[in-house]
Amino acid sequence: MTAPRFVCLGNLTSDDIVLPDGSVKRRAGGGDALYAGFAARIFEPTTEIVAPIGNDVPEETIRRLRVRGFSPASLPVRDRPTLHVEVVYQPDGERVWTFHHTEEDFADLSPAPADIPRDYLGADAFLILAMYLDATEALSRYLADKPGLTALDPQQDYIPGNEERVREIVSRVDVFLPSAVEVRRLTGSEDWPRASRELAALGPRLVVVKLGPEGCFVHDAETGRDLAVPALPAGVVDATGAGDSFSGAFMAALVNTSGDIEAAARAGVAAASFTIGDFGTAGIMAAEPETVLRRWQQDADPANARQEDIA
Template sequence: MAIWNLGSINADMVYAMPHLPAAGETLAASSLDRFLGGKGANMSVAAVRAGSEVHHIGAVGPDGHWAVERLQSYGVGIEHVTQINTPTGHAIIAVEPDGENQIILFPGSNRALSQEQLKQALSKAKPDDILVMQNETSLQAEAAQLGRQLGLRVCYAAAPFDADAVQAVLPFLDFLILNEVEAAQLEQAIGKPPGAIGVRDVIITLGAKGARHIDGDTGTTQEVPALPVTAVDTTGAGDTFTGYVLASLDQGLAMEKAMATASRAAALMVTRHGTADVIPELTEVQGARF
């Protein structure tokens, strides 16, 4: 099987800061790094490094050739990544010493995908392949509906969170991943807890407390604890978790095992500075000691 990712591609400009800037504050950074990023690119790289075949559906501007080359060098399928005239998306990320971050996001070409591009890409997918989306591109609802029609396992990572965007894709979802704050926001918006929204599988990530899976059919829950590490940068950890979960499920692992593997990958990720470029390989995840 394979994973099809309608996903963002960004240049992540990461500034190391003594603390996160307050409103009106001018603050000097101690370093600057440019990484391949975007929630979509992060998930594609994570899923490839977890051992799955991944096809990325996205767009970059004239300034984004380097990002496509880097995706390809990591093993991600880039035949459905298009170059257009809109500038490539980018993120300005401030990271303080304890790993907390603050992000300014410019969507750019990620919001300029075409219906034709989407249809052409998913025409190559096979039933039971996985389709994943995040709220950083155009055509999310259209992709979810088409994925359902084609018999794909449709997954939505609900970030950056927007209640309307989630509700637009809900009727077509098999799998929803969101964090604890987003879960509360969704419940407030629709008046139902995550386990009662009609989605077969829901994962709520809980940060340092781990992650919870809710079976939408039975209402049963299972939790996987987080691993004890010292975080230096939490950027991309949730995307790493999602990519590893999906790849593990794609390879036939049970949900509990998939979440445990993803938790290990995310734990390693927060010990590193960067985004897609530093996502751990499966051999590192399997061999890590915590």
């Protein structure tokens, strides 16, 4: 097996999805590791996922991972049920989430340093996705002295009351990929250039603010460059997981293009545009790599240039 150049660390879930018409999809595969991993593998084919699974993980989820080439070696089985989430989609587009697992389940089913296979440790980059805060902290410490880049996509819910702790975690990573909500919670600002510089001063070389339908804002602390890339036009069915897909694709493309932040940002918005086209993980899991890459390459064409360097 080829050692991965990029590794996504996060959670897998078993989701019951109730659609607006009342139909139900039970035990659908979900979780940030799935969204990020499937998006990342489009841009870096050696990508692997490290995500503990429960003793009742849906077989269809494992099958789809195998079909895409992911190794089961980095899906350690815990002796407890898979994280279970119910998502009810309202006719107005709102979502109601019910979590059928405990905090102890969430902690145990978040990856630990010991879950990372030894031959993954030479990867060019690692992405720590939203998970239990203690697990995030442990991984950030463990990966800090590894040769590859470490990126963090945080969880907005653990920030209130833990701001200083989260800032300390941010200080250990090379790439920080917060949402607009997370930036506001950490800095109190919606001035993305100013807020990005404040966050970069903690330590990350790149701060990438995910702005949903507005695309993303990237600050490169090494060069002082600011870059805004708008979202690609796409019909929105469900925005769940779009940020995870963005982060996975961004980091995978950053690895594959030897640090081209424009290419990485365009990869992120391209992956997100497929994720939002269907409910749950269906959009990104069904996306053909060739189709996503074609959209990415078309967006890179100077004739279609949409990115903007900000003075």
